[in-house]
Amino acid sequence: MSYYTQYRHLALEGAKPAPTAQQIAAIETLLEAPLPPTFLAFLQVANGAWFDYTTDVPDGNGGVEKMGFNTFFSADEGDFCDETLVGEIRAARQHTDMPARILPFARDGGNSMVYLDLTEDGGGRVLAYVQELPEWTGKRAHGFIELAHSFDAWLDSLYIDRDxxxxxxxxxxxxxxxxxxxxxxxxxxxxxxxRDAGIAALFALKQVELCANEQD
Known part of the structure; x- marks a missing residue:
């Protein structure tokens, strides 16, 4: 039994069927830009998917914050702020005056999102908008931060965090x-x-525990 759909080094859950030509056209019309081939290829298999991977986001102080933008928006016919590409474009333009040719495509569990910048100056780079947290949670960068020069490079940067x-x-x-x-x-x-001693040992211990529980 397979639990995931694989795309490169990514394990995807809950993906919807590949988008139709009409859905792609609706996104591109609203976006006012064609979607890059690398994004379209990913969308074919990751439409509305969830994936548990980490992105290193510069924290503004010389370090990084580990974040997971794990909910990928779908190509479904959207309305407004509904985790569809169309709905999130509309919401971004109304709430933040987002210009044309910038595509919100995934979010974390809160209000932080990642965007594909297809403006002439952006050139296809990936940006994160990081929602500022209250002081008691610690300092973090706030606003738009460049994560990668392209969507393909952003995908390559995603990793499973050992912790x-x-x-x-x-x-x-x-x-x-x-x-x-x-x-x-x-x-x-x-x-x-x-080959990671800590992970392998804990995995083996969990196997023994679960086997013992089944026998009980």
């Missing part, structure tokens, strides 16, 4: 099927994980 793996093994894996899915996720996105 996330250890945390999910410790706290989220409670059934054998969860462990099977995690193994597939790691095989796709972190092929060398079995």
């Amino acid at each position: 996330t793996v250890l945390d999910e093994l410790e706290h989220s894996v409670s059934e054998p099927s969860h462990l099977d899915a995690m193994e597939e996720w790691l095989d796709i996105g972190m092929p060398a994980w079995r």
